Amino acid sequence: MSILRANPSLRDTRSYFASFGPRPKPALRPSVMPVEERLPAPSETYEAEEARPPDIHQQPRSHVVASILNPxxxxxxxxxxxxxxxxxxxxxxxxxxxxxxxxxxxxxxxxxxxxxxxxxxxxxxxxxxxxxxxxxxxxxxxxxxxxxxxxxxxxxxxxxxxxxxxxxxxxxxxxxxxxxxxxxxxxxxxxxxxxxxxxxxxxxxxxxxxxxxxxxxxxxxxxxxxxxxxGHKRDATYDGYSDEFDxxxxxxxxxxxxxxxxxxxxxxxxxxxxxxxxxxxxxxxxxxxxxxxxxxxxxxxxxxxxxxxxxxxxxxxxxxxxxxxxxxxxxxxxxxxxxxxxxxxxxxxxxxxxxxxxxxxxxxxxLPIRVLRSVAEIDKPKLKALLEQSFMRTLDEDPFWARLERHLDYAIVAGDYSGAAIVTREFEEREGATSGTPIAYLDKFAVLPSHQGDGTVDFLWVALHDESYGLGLPFSANPNGGKQGEGEGCDLVWRSRADNPVNKWYFERSSGHLRLGKWIMFWCDAEKRLKTVEGRRGSAGLSIVEEWEHDRLPRWADVIEKIPSSWKP
Missing domain, CATH: 3.40.1160.10 (Acetylglutamate kinase-like)
Incomplete structure (x- = not known):
């Protein structure tokens, strides 16, 4: 019951078996024997071979029996x-x-x-x-x-x-x-x-x-x-079910x-x-x-x-x-x-x-967390490698970097580019000109496959929270190299393909979502603003739709649907 209450995911289960599951038997190299040793002697008969008593010391232990006795x-x-x-x-x-x-x-x-x-x-x-x-x-x-x-x-x-x-x-x-x-x-x-x-x-x-x-x-x-x-080395006779321990x-x-x-x-x-x-x-x-x-x-x-x-x-x-x-x-x-x-x-x-x-x-x-404010501070080869390994796609480099030069707000980097979150400023375009309040858009959120499951994802998202929709509250003053809690929080918006398996994780962390054809638009409301409005209303709490929420979803949807893909076809 304790294991069931832990609600392990498929990744958790695989990780557990990788650490505690039976070790596979290493492949044995075929021994090369001289021809004369492999051929039976002329006087040796099949009956004589059958009559020979087995050497119990050299009998290999059954893997089925061994796995049951020591699984x-x-x-x-x-x-x-x-x-x-x-x-x-x-x-x-x-x-x-x-x-x-x-x-x-x-x-x-x-x-x-x-x-x-x-x-x-x-x-x-x-x-x-x-x-x-x-x-x-x-x-x-x-x-x-x-x-x-x-x-x-x-x-x-x-x-x-x-x-x-x-x-x-x-x-x-x-x-x-x-x-x-x-x-x-x-x-x-x-x-x-x-x-x-x-x-x-x-x-x-x-x-x-x-x-x-x-x-x-x-x-x-x-x-x-x-x-x-x-050296934790095993000899050639190790069968994967030894009584040894790590x-x-x-x-x-x-x-x-x-x-x-x-x-x-x-x-x-x-x-x-x-x-x-x-x-x-x-x-x-x-x-x-x-x-x-x-x-x-x-x-x-x-x-x-x-x-x-x-x-x-x-x-x-x-x-x-x-x-x-x-x-x-x-x-x-x-x-x-x-x-x-x-x-x-x-x-x-x-x-x-x-x-x-x-x-x-x-x-x-x-891992150490740092916030970069300009493209010049970004190690482009390392970020490219991170994005391509995480998304398993090829980055269309020239348009991607050119877009970041125009729109980058900040990038949060975990360790030596083991993970990164890229936030850009997006504007409405009306009659060829930008207008309105900029939208904080989560352009990329990536973690190397080797660091998925070791806490890096949560560390990175907490830093993202502290720099965007959580900014301005005391618990956002973490030492991540950014604003350390000082300033006004803003709504954070991003999109994800409708068939993305990560969407379940996004649903749990977003304030809401809207389906846009092949995309799902997610957003997180600025927490300081929610806290302020709720405090003013007292026991009445928040209404279903506040004044500042009117017309924002169509505006966000219109902007983010026009953002070009970063990947080569």
């Missing part, structure tokens, strides 16, 4: 568990861990006790007791768990880090070598969940308590480096009592999706001091997520979740998406029943 490819997740929890709360968390294991995600748990001050007598004994309590909770739910009571990380930066280039994330204050992970490897290979207290070896080989964030960050880096050192963490999960990171845009309700590359500093700067009491570890966990995801694969994500939402972990595993899309209109987000103080925050490494 999933196991992956690992790093989990930070911020205790203390009651027995009932631990039972709920353990149930979630067991479900994840059944789906192929085996957790490596690192515990932290927020109520146990550092340096007190008996703190190590208390941590070990808490570790055993969590092991018992997991085993009571049917899982196999192993306490790893010794230190698996070493205190201090990793040798050689002092010579490394300056990084834009916090380097872990601990490190680990592949040989230190032997107990974690052993537990995972045996199908057990390792449970690790926040201990480290200092330079005198003493075991000392450290911050759990340092242990988690050191493991994230160390497990990735250990996998790289292994040590590289696929997910980072932070389970606590406070939930996700509070959002300034939603009056303290959690952020839904965070672009760590672009938003970390701004979230820290806008963190309300009143939230420090209710969410004391939110910013430190935000920093932890950025550090870990910097080492983990680009497809990885982190989730900050309350112990009240264990089913959210299953939904995140299947879809790798937030509970509610952050690019939906704010009116829908504010009234959505799925949004509660315990809604998880999904964090992705993300």
């Amino acid at each position: 999933i490819h196991r992956r690992t997740a790093l989990v930070k568990l911020q205790t203390p929890f009651t027995d009932r709360q631990l039972e709920s968390i353990a149930t979630g861990m067991v479900y994840l294991e059944k789906l192929g995600l085996v957790s490596v748990l690192v515990i932290e006790n927020d109520r146990l001050p550092k340096g007190e007598d008996g703190e190590r004994a208390a941590l070990l007791e808490e570790t055993m309590r969590i092991v018992s909770a997991l085993e009571n739910q049917g899982a196999k768990a192993r306490p790893v009571l010794g230190a698996v990380v070493r205190l201090g930066p990793k040798p050689g880090d002092e010579d490394a280039e300056q990084r834009d994330f916090a380097v872990p204050e601990a490190h680990t070598f592949p040989s230190d992970l032997v107990h974690i490897r052993s537990a995972l290979r045996a199908g057990e969940i390792p449970v690790i207290p926040p201990l480290a070896l200092d330079s005198f080989c003493r075991t000392v308590r450290v911050d759990a964030n340092d242990v988690v960050a050191a493991l994230a880096r160390g497990m990735v480096e250990a996998t790289e050192a292994d 040590l590289t963490p696929l997910r980072l999960m932070i389970i606590n009592k406070e939930g996700g990171v509070p959002s300034y845009a939603r009056s303290g309700m959690p952020h839904l999706l965070v672009n760590l590359d672009a938003e970390t500093s701004y979230i820290s700067e806008t963190f309300d001091p009143r939230w420090r009491a209710s969410h004391p570890t939110a910013l430190s966990n935000l920093s932890l997520a950025r550090t870990c995801l910097a080492y983990m694969p680009p497809s990885s994500s982190a989730v900050m979740v309350s112990h009240r939402s264990p089913s959210s972990l299953i939904a995140n595993l299947i879809t790798n998406k937030p509970a509610v899309s952050s690019s939906l209109p704010h009116a829908l987000l504010q009234g959505n029943r799925k949004l509660t103080p315990h809604t998880p925050t999904l964090l992705r490494r993300g």
